[in-house]
Amino acid sequence: xxxxxxxxxxxxxxxxxxxxxxxxxxxxxxxGGSNVATITMSTGEKIEIPNGLSGNVMLYTSIPQExxxxxxxxxxxxxxxxxxxxxxxxxxxxxxxxxLAEQKxxxxxxxVVYLAGYFDxxxxxxxxLITKLPTVPEMNSIPDQYKDPNGYYIxxxxxxxxxxxxxxxxxxxxxxxxxxxxxxWKDKIVIAxxxxxxxxxxxxxxLVSKYGWGYFQQLKQNNPLVVQDVPDVARSVATGERPIGVxxxxxxxxxxxxxxxxxxxxxxxxxxxxxxxxxxxNYADATLLLRYLLSKQAAIxxxxxxxxxxxxxxxxxxxxxxxxxxxxxxxxxxxLQAYVSGLRDNWTAIFGG
Amino acid sequence: MLLRGQMMIPTATKLSLIAIVFFLIIPPIAFIxxxxxxxxxxxFEKLRVLFSKPYYFEIPFRNxxxxxxxxxxxxxxxxxxxxxxxxxxxxxxxxxxxxxxxGPYVMPSFAMAIGWVLLWTKNGFFEKLSGLSSxxxxxxxxxxxxxxxxxxxxxxxxxxxxxxxxxxxxxxxxARIHGIPSRxxxxxxxxxxxxxxxxxxxxxxxxxSISEFGAPAVLxxxxxxxxxxxxxxxxxxxAPIEYELAEALSLVLSAIxxxxxxxxxxxxxxxxxxxxxxxxxxIEIKKGSKLGATLIxxxxxxxxxxxxxxxxxxxxxxxxxxxxxxxxxxxxxxxxLNMSRVLNALWTTMLVSISAATIASLLGLLVAYTVVRxxxxxxxxxxxxxxxxxxxxxxxxxxGLIVTSGRLYPIIYGTWAMLLLxxxxxxxxxxxxxxxxxxxxIDESLEEASRIHGAGFFKTLRGIVIPxxxxxILSSWIFVFNSSVKELSASAILSVQVETAIVVAFMMFxxxxxxxxxxxxxILIALTLxxxxxxxxxxxxxxxxxxxxx
Numbered sequence: 001x002x003x004x005x006x007x008x009x010x011x012x013x014x015x016x017x018x019x020x021x022x023x024x025x026x027x028x029x030x031x032g033g034s035n036v037a038t039i040t041m042s043t044g045e046k047i048e049i050p051n052g053l054s055g056n057v058m059l060y061t062s063i064p065q066e067x068x069x070x071x072x073x074x075x076x077x078x079x080x081x082x083x084x085x086x087x088x089x090x091x092x093x094x095x096x097x098x099x100l101a102e103q104k105x106x107x108x109x110x111x112v113v114y115l116a117g118y119f120d121x122x123x124x125x126x127x128x129l130i131t132k133l134p135t136v137p138e139m140n141s142i143p144d145q146y147k148d149p150n151g152y153y154i155x156x157x158x159x160x161x162x163x164x165x166x167x168x169x170x171x172x173x174x175x176x177x178x179x180x181x182x183x184x185w186k187d188k189i190v191i192a193x194x195x196x197x198x199x200x201x202x203x204x205x206x207l208v209s210k211y212g213w214g215y216f217q218q219l220k221q222n223n224p225l226v227v228q229d230v231p232d233v234a235r236s237v238a239t240g241e242r243p244i245g246v247x248x249x250x251x252x253x254x255x256x257x258x259x260x261x262x263x264x265x266x267x268x269x270x271x272x273x274x275x276x277x278x279x280x281x282n283y284a285d286a287t288l289l290l291r292y293l294l295s296k297q298a299a300i301x302x303x304x305x306x307x308x309x310x311x312x313x314x315x316x317x318x319x320x321x322x323x324x325x326x327x328x329x330x331x332x333x334x335x336l337q338a339y340v341s342g343l344r345d346n347w348t349a350i351f352g353g
Numbered sequence: 354m355l356l357r358g359q360m361m362i363p364t365a366t367k368l369s370l371i372a373i374v375f376f377l378i379i380p381p382i383a384f385i386x387x388x389x390x391x392x393x394x395x396x397f398e399k400l401r402v403l404f405s406k407p408y409y410f411e412i413p414f415r416n417x418x419x420x421x422x423x424x425x426x427x428x429x430x431x432x433x434x435x436x437x438x439x440x441x442x443x444x445x446x447x448x449x450x451x452x453x454x455x456g457p458y459v460m461p462s463f464a465m466a467i468g469w470v471l472l473w474t475k476n477g478f479f480e481k482l483s484g485l486s487s488x489x490x491x492x493x494x495x496x497x498x499x500x501x502x503x504x505x506x507x508x509x510x511x512x513x514x515x516x517x518x519x520x521x522x523x524x525x526x527x528a529r530i531h532g533i534p535s536r537x538x539x540x541x542x543x544x545x546x547x548x549x550x551x552x553x554x555x556x557x558x559x560x561x562s563i564s565e566f567g568a569p570a571v572l573x574x575x576x577x578x579x580x581x582x583x584x585x586x587x588x589x590x591x592a593p594i595e596y597e598l599a600e601a602l603s604l605v606l607s608a609i610x611x612x613x614x615x616x617x618x619x620x621x622x623x624x625x626x627x628x629x630x631x632x633x634x635x636i637e638i639k640k641g642s643k644l645g646a647t648l649i650x651x652x653x654x655x656x657x658x659x660x661x662x663x664x665x666x667x668x669x670x671x672x673x674x675x676x677x678x679x680x681x682x683x684x685x686x687x688x689x690l691n692m693s694r695v696l697n698a699l700w701t702t703m704l705v706s707i708s709a710a711t712i713a714s715l716l717g718l719l720v721a722y723t724v725v726r727x728x729x730x731x732x733x734x735x736x737x738x739x740x741x742x743x744x745x746x747x748x749x750x751x752x753g754l755i756v757t758s759g760r761l762y763p764i765i766y767g768t769w770a771m772l773l774l775x776x777x778x779x780x781x782x783x784x785x786x787x788x789x790x791x792x793x794x795i796d797e798s799l800e801e802a803s804r805i806h807g808a809g810f811f812k813t814l815r816g817i818v819i820p821x822x823x824x825x826i827l828s829s830w831i832f833v834f835n836s837s838v839k840e841l842s843a844s845a846i847l848s849v850q851v852e853t854a855i856v857v858a859f860m861m862f863x864x865x866x867x868x869x870x871x872x873x874x875x876i877l878i879a880l881t882l883x884x885x886x887x888x889x890x891x892x893x894x895x896x897x898x899x900x901x902x903x
Contacts, residue, residue, distance in 0.1 A: 064864045065861075066864075093594075094590055094748075094846055096590065096594065097594070097748070097752060098755065100594070101752045101756050101846075104756045105756045105760055106759060106760065107760075109767065166673075193574050196570075196574065196591065226574065228571065228863075231863060235673075236474075238673030239474070239477065240476030240673070241476055250865075254671075256674070257674055258673075340593060341593055344587070344593070352408070
């Protein structure tokens with residue numbers, strides 16, 4: 001009887017070993033990329049396939065699935081023969097937590113990161129995880145304000161934070177960020193939690209850098225509902241739970257009954273940084289991916305999802321004004337820097353957590 | 354000459370088992386502990402920060418204990434009442450009723466919380482459909498308590514129901530023969546006998562809710578009511594990231610879990626009873642009263658409301674627009690089922706959850722056997738080690754796994770085997786405990802007889818132990834399967850390319866595609882129910898007979 005179970009054990013062992021071996025063979029990197037080729041994309045843009053491709057590139061990102069789907073489709077059309085694109089997608093904070101854990105394990109799997117906002121990206125830089133970007137032709141179409149002077153990141157996507165309202169419940173919506181403080185909006189406002197939402201965190205810091213924490217102390221008097229993330233704000237306003245909210249233009253696509261105003265003191269523009277992981281074995285592949293991500297071709301998917309590209313010639317999302325016509329809230333990353341470390345304490349002191 | 358308890362488990366089996374268990378569970382936990390103690394040595398000031406501000410530790414800790422404590426008590430009371438009604442009162446279709454009443458457990462609790470909000474909020478489904486103003490504020494501790502209680506009472510119900518059904522009838526019969534009124538019998542005889550099961554139900558409900566993130570995030574954050582898990586997530590994922598503080602809080606959760614376990618142990622040790630006898634029960638079953646029936650129906654309605662509102666939401670094309678014929682349909686189901694990503698994710702979910710359930714039940718059986726029958730110190734240590742991750746949130750387990758697997762078993766990194774490992778670590782304690790508690794009630798004599806007649810360890814296992822503990826094994830299978838399908842926080846950080854369906858659904862919710870998320874959640878619930886049903890048919894047992902215990 002014992003021999004029979006031994007036989008079973010051996011069989012199981014063989015199957016396991018065969019499986020592992022098969023997996024290794026199956027995922028062995030392909031030998032692509034030795035002959036130089038130039039790819040022409042549907043926008044007419046040309047990208048040369050760089051030398052020294054390993055055949056694999058891994059993107060860690062918080063980009064919404066809808067955009068990612070468009071990019072993967074493009075990639076499969078133009079570049080999949082040269083290098084295989086894999087990606088991991090989660091909220092910005094989870095992406096950072098994962099990379100930090102991989103760093104502790106001594107094995108960072110990501111080659112390229114594309115996060116929602118600057119401060120999550122900064123955590124990676126502070127941990128020595130980001131290397132300098134190569135200079136690629138696509139950067140010429142992007143204004144200097146979206147480039148790191150030291151060359152560690154470049155902003156690819158711009159999110160636009162505006163005031164949204166439910167037109168069936170509000171006829172005369174607030175016109176500015178200051179308007180939200182008026183007593184007539186008591187119990188009517190919904191906002192996100194900056195300890196959950198990266199884009200709202202950036203916006204809170206922007207508002208604080210201009211108006212101080214007093215702005216949120218006053219806002220608290222209006223008893224806003226603090227939901228988790230910016231899409232929850234959109235849902236809350238769309239369903240009429242609260243008639244007014246602060247969220248990104250991208251959610252106007254799903255929640256078609258929403259209306260928006262661009263605050264007179266300016267919509268908050270949240271630039272999304274792209275970087276390359278320090279010590280990546282797939283630098284050439286990462287360069288190719290970077291070129292694509294900064295291309296006008298990739299910007300089409302951004303616009304389809306109601307977000308903007310940082311390119312000067314980026315397409316405008318349907319139904320939204322061109323970026324040049326949107327009044328922008330005056331702020332800069334360096335102005336926000338000073339308020340980051342106090343965010344958790346100050347926010348918790350006002351809103352409780 | 355064989356001595357009692359000294360037989361059976363071959364040394365090789367035992368050693369390899371210990372190796373597997375330790376290799377599986379120790380590394381991630383050791384990493385967390387190391388990180389925290391390292392911080393304690395090198396930067397004690399930073400660790401002290403945790404206790405310097407009340408809302409870092411004190412307030413979340415207090416909130417967690419209050420909410421989870423009260424909800425676990427409610428879960429247990431609800432479970433006890435329902436178990437009593439079902440086991441001791443004759444209602445038609447007892448099996449169906451029990452299946453319905455245990456249903457909420459297969460629902461993801463974050464989806465239940467979202468459903469709860471949609472239902473009761475201003476301009477929510479209740480107000481839209483009834484025209485009245487909502488009587489309930491869907492946010493805050495009270496709602497958290499209600500949702501936890503509604504989600505977790507099936508754990509208590511199943512545990513107590515199994516206890517009632519397996520109860521040895523002699524004492525009760527003797528009391529009845531002596532003319533003792535049935536109320537006294539219930540209070541003085543049955544209730545004390547049920548104590549281990551009641552405690553079991555309470556501990557399961559408490560441990561499950563204290564490590565839960567989804568529901569508190571949806572219901573607590575909007576009104577500034579942090580709990581330990583939401584604080585851990587904030588420390589871990591929001592800049593400025595405070596990794597080690599998150600881990601320190603996780604160790605607090607682990608300590609709470611171990612303490613509960615120790616309490617459970619103490620009580621079980623004190624009160625051992627023989628449940629499996631050859632005698633047929635002659636228990637007095639009264640007719641079900643109107644009051645009881647009304648109570649069951651009311652509970653059913655209340656329990657299914659939040660989930661019904663998610664399912665309802667999945668049929669609405671654009672949420673926010675008026676609910677009329679044009680705005681209702683299968684739109685989101687068509688969308689979701691046309692995404693190859695969703696189909697892949699559903700496949701991954703089934704593959705990983707079925708594997709996790711199968712391995713956890715078999716491993717659980719071996720571990721339980723070693724722990725219960727083995728008398729050495731190593732069995733006791735193993736028992737506690739298995740329970741270290743008992744109440745640690747999934748995100749922290751996920752991070753621990755990434756760090757340790759990168760060094761120990763890099764080959765599985767990013768594959769579905771990684772998810773499988775996470776599920777095993779999280780749910781093996783439940784599987785082991787379920788089988789252990791059954792095994793403890795069985796006398797060793799049967800195994801001895803088998804051994805004396807020349808059967809080897811594996812033959813005895815197959816011929817004696819497995820048949821006797823079959824119900825417990827199947828019960829842990831179902832439990833681990835359901836829990837794996839719902840597991841969100843470890844899966845979210847571990848899945849690269851291979852995603853599970855719940856992660857996809859959660860991302861849909863969190864990216865504003867509410868209808869798609871609701872539709873996928875509905876599909877997932879249907880799939881879980883179908884699998885459980887098919888499994889119970891194959892195993893030829895009624896679903897309700899499947900009960901987890903702590």
